Amino acid sequence: MKNVSNKTITEVIDGDLSIRCFADLKEDGSTNPAIYFSEIIEIDKQINKLDSIDGELVMLSEDSAAFGLNESGELLYDLQNPDDNSYSIVDGNLIYSDQTIVT
Amino acid sequence: MDKILDKIGDEILIQVHPKVNGIAALNSWSDVLIGLTADRYVSRKFRLTPDGLFYTDWAELSNANLLKLSELKVNDLFCIQIVYKRLGTDETGVIEFSSIDFSGSFENKIDSKPTVDKGIFSGLYNDPETESIARNLFKKLYYRGIIPKYITRGDNSDFVEDEDYISLFSSIAKFFALIIKFSKRFEAFNSDFSLMRDNVRQTNLYFDESIITLPELQYLSAFLYDEIRKRGTNLIFKKKGYVLKNGRTTEVDGEFLRLYKSTGMNELVTAKLSNQKVGWCVGRCSPLYRGTNEVSTLNKTKENSEDFVSKDNYDITEQGADVVILTDFQNKKCFRMLSNEDYCGIGKNDSEAGEIDLTTINSNLDYEITFDLLVSHTDGNSSLLFKVDGFDNLKNKMNDSFVLPNGDSITNEFMRMNLGYLRQDTWYKIRGIIHSYSTKNFDNLRSGYDFGNRLYFYNKFVKFIAPSVLVRNADILIHNYKIRPLVFGTNILPKKGKDVNARSNGFIQATNIFYMFVENNNSGMSNEEVNEFAERYLLPYNFNNIFVNI
Numbered sequence: 105m106k107n108v109s110n111k112t113i114t115e116v117i118d119g120d121l122s123i124r125c126f127a128d129l130k131e132d133g134s135t136n137p138a139i140y141f142s143e144i145i146e147i148d149k150q151i152n153k154l155d156s157i158d159g160e161l162v163m164l165s166e167d168s169a170a171f172g173l174n175e176s177g178e179l180l181y182d183l184q185n186p187d188d189n190s191y192s193i194v195d196g197n198l199i200y201s202d203q204t205i206v207t
Numbered sequence: 208m209d210k211i212l213d214k215i216g217d218e219i220l221i222q223v224h225p226k227v228n229g230i231a232a233l234n235s236w237s238d239v240l241i242g243l244t245a246d247r248y249v250s251r252k253f254r255l256t257p258d259g260l261f262y263t264d265w266a267e268l269s270n271a272n273l274l275k276l277s278e279l280k281v282n283d284l285f286c287i288q289i290v291y292k293r294l295g296t297d298e299t300g301v302i303e304f305s306s307i308d309f310s311g312s313f314e315n316k317i318d319s320k321p322t323v324d325k326g327i328f329s330g331l332y333n334d335p336e337t338e339s340i341a342r343n344l345f346k347k348l349y350y351r352g353i354i355p356k357y358i359t360r361g362d363n364s365d366f367v368e369d370e371d372y373i374s375l376f377s378s379i380a381k382f383f384a385l386i387i388k389f390s391k392r393f394e395a396f397n398s399d400f401s402l403m404r405d406n407v408r409q410t411n412l413y414f415d416e417s418i419i420t421l422p423e424l425q426y427l428s429a430f431l432y433d434e435i436r437k438r439g440t441n442l443i444f445k446k447k448g449y450v451l452k453n454g455r456t457t458e459v460d461g462e463f464l465r466l467y468k469s470t471g472m473n474e475l476v477t478a479k480l481s482n483q484k485v486g487w488c489v490g491r492c493s494p495l496y497r498g499t500n501e502v503s504t505l506n507k508t509k510e511n512s513e514d515f516v517s518k519d520n521y522d523i524t525e526q527g528a529d530v531v532i533l534t535d536f537q538n539k540k541c542f543r544m545l546s547n548e549d550y551c552g553i554g555k556n557d558s559e560a561g562e563i564d565l566t567t568i569n570s571n572l573d574y575e576i577t578f579d580l581l582v583s584h585t586d587g588n589s590s591l592l593f594k595v596d597g598f599d600n601l602k603n604k605m606n607d608s609f610v611l612p613n614g615d616s617i618t619n620e621f622m623r624m625n626l627g628y629l630r631q632d633t634w635y636k637i638r639g640i641i642h643s644y645s646t647k648n649f650d651n652l653r654s655g656y657d658f659g660n661r662l663y664f665y666n667k668f669v670k671f672i673a674p675s676v677l678v679r680n681a682d683i684l685i686h687n688y689k690i691r692p693l694v695f696g697t698n699i700l701p702k703k704g705k706d707v708n709a710r711s712n713g714f715i716q717a718t719n720i721f722y723m724f725v726e727n728n729n730s731g732m733s734n735e736e737v738n739e740f741a742e743r744y745l746l747p748y749n750f751n752n753i754f755v756n757i
């Protein structure tokens with residue numbers, strides 16, 4: 105029996121539980137993108153045990169050192185090749201290949 | 208691909224690991240499978256474990272079966288396993304698993320044990336590592352090996368069947384886990400934050416307990432004597448990441464920065480005054496003069512020498528044939544600004560955040576921007592633009608940063624002058640003055656030659672400045688370009704509700720004067736307390752220290 109590689113996002117909004125699990129293995133054998141969830145919070149919620157409030161940007165990654173803020177408050181992401189070339193910013197949206205992950 | 212069901216009878220296992228810790232209940236599900244038809248479909252079985260120990264029985268995945276599993280006390284090992292099996296009569300094509308969603312309800316519930324929390328195990332009860340140790344111990348007690356076989360349990364790993372045993376021995380396991388977790392702190396005290404904090408506290412090194420991290424504590428503890436050796440040297444002012452002469456990089460801010468909680472956003476400028484800048488020294492220092500006397504090290508540009516060293520240390524504006532050249536003239540290394548058409552020089556004509564190096568300032572302090580100017584060639588349209596832009600803490604340009612002394616209009620220009628008024632081949636000293644925020648307004652507060660403006664900080668949130676000295680249609684030389692506090696003190700003009708705070712060094716009868724203009728962000732200590740700590744422990748004993756707390 106094959107064990108399917110996947111990622112899980114768990115959200116709790118006002119006592120309502122939502123679990124989303126999706127297969128992540130690509131044809132090239134990778135499980136990119138490293139940043140697999142990104143959202144500017146509009147309703148207070150808990151995401152993967154992380155309490156987040158309105159206005160916060162929440163990003164989930166398998167690599168805890170993949171992104172962070174510098175002293176100026178700028179968001180930096182540092183991903184390993186070849187994934188780092190897959191991201192771009194178009195009109196303020198962070199794009200992974202042809203898939204929008206931040207609005 | 209692991210998510211593909213190729214043939215009839217193929218099975219795939221999905222292990223869902225939700226990240227929640229509390230009481231959960233599931234009531235519905237939905238999934239996305241690609242390639243399903245009437246003759247090509249799947250069966251779905253599931254089971255789950257709330258705690259990584261006890262699994263439910265395999266059952267068909269349905270809302271009804273999910274609703275039977277109410278009040279699950281889940282932790283980090285909560286796992287839902289789903290097995291898809293390909294069925295049907297169609298042997299062609301594939302079925303691909305894409306995703307599965309569950310919905311339900313959740314309640315945060317942390318075990319509260321007042322008796323435990325008042326004792327030495329405080330904070331350990333709900334610690335993830337304690338939980339992990341307790342689970343490990345319980346497994347040893349539940350399965351064979353330690354407890355005699357005649358106490359029957361574990362035959363079916365069934366929670367209901369062994370409930371009494373589980374209740375008793377899980378409590379015992381938890382109790383021993385508390386003892387083990389507590390003891391482990393001392394086995395590896397180097398990785399325990401509170402022990403390391405106590406350890407460094409006892410050394411009398413200053414650190415900010417509210418933001419210190421474990422790696423920083425480990426660094427301070429490991430290099431204690433190095434940190435002590437830094438006292439009395441300029442290393443106490445160095446930022447984290449500074450490369451020492453031995454090649455090692457400092458992993459914490461210098462102790463002075465830690466004491467004042469000074470960051471790159473805070474003003475900190477220091478200078479040891481040479482003897483000629485103290486007392487009464489003709490042409491150098493006067494009892495009647497409260498300015499900073501061009502003390503070379505009291506400087507916020509990257510070069511402390513009067514001569515320019517490199518263009519790389521400045522933001523330079525050049526366009527085509529309008530260039531800035533580092534050149535020797537009269538034994539001085541100067542910037543020659545040669546413009547035929549457009550502005551060129553130091554700084555930007557239209558500066559925006561991110562384009563330029565910004566100088567950290569504090570709007571409660573008076574500043575001067577000075578340079579020497581010599582005009583080599585002009586024509587009828589030659590002009591010099593000397594201005595300064597202000598930026599907020601996010602490095603956004605603020606258009607209301609400065610105002611004229613009479614409060615009439617907002618401007619960022621010290622002067623925009625026709626260079627034809629100046630004699631050629633004569634050195635002029637140019638000084639732009641910015642008075643601190645809330646300085647009293649004065650009419651007719653002019654500069655020495657009656658042209659150009661002094662400026663007041665008009666916005667207290669200005670955190671950075673970017674001065675510009677730009678020339679057009681002329682050939683000029685610039686030398687000794689500096690940005691520094693205007694006076695020894697904070698303000699030479701009275702502020703609204705406050706007096707002048709500026710003093711002369713003319714009456715000081717001492718050597719080794721060390722001046723510090725510093726912001727104290729340490730909310731736990733007054734200015735007097737941080738200054739006393741710095742003087743007692745951080746600064747050389749033979750220095751006479753003068754603090755200007757901004």
